[in-house]
Amino acid sequence: MPRKTLYLASAYGFSQQQKTLLLPPFIQALEQLGAEVWEPFARNNQVDFSQPGWAYQVAQADLKDVKNCDGIFAIVNGTPPDEGVMVELGVAIALQKAIFLFRDDFRLCSDSEDYPLNLMVFAGLPETTWRKFVYASIEDLSDPTKALHRWLTA
DSSP states (O other): OOOOEEEEEOSGGGSHHHHHHTHHHHHHHHHHTTOEEEOHHHHHOOSOTTSTTHHHHHHHHHHHHHHHSSEEEEEOOBTTBOHHHHHHHHHHHHTTOEEEEEOOOOSOOOSSSSOSSOGGGGTTSOTTTGGGGEESSTGGGGOTTSHHHHHHHO
């Protein structure tokens, strides 16, 4: 049985320090759980940034990966979270992909007393058990009672 593909949506690839220090623990933890991680900065940025049209090429490659993955793991830190991550998440919600969120940012960015972010971010999650799809630490990822572990082992 092939591993499920998980698109890792984050803004961590725009900074060399974040790319070096923050992305690897996520990739490693998700791979250890059995996911095939599609990290877009590694997969789709092999274009010549000095050539016209590079941005369109990257955006189309990322969109293709979101369309073709089994699920999305979106790092939604920030107030508001990164716009690109939000677009990727919106596409995944529209395509009814499996959705998993990570937020260890304690700041609230919400229009609801129920959710820590804009309510639309949670539109792809179950109404009453949405917290099982949201993670606040890397260690939480392997929690067998939460949704990601169950989805990967189903």
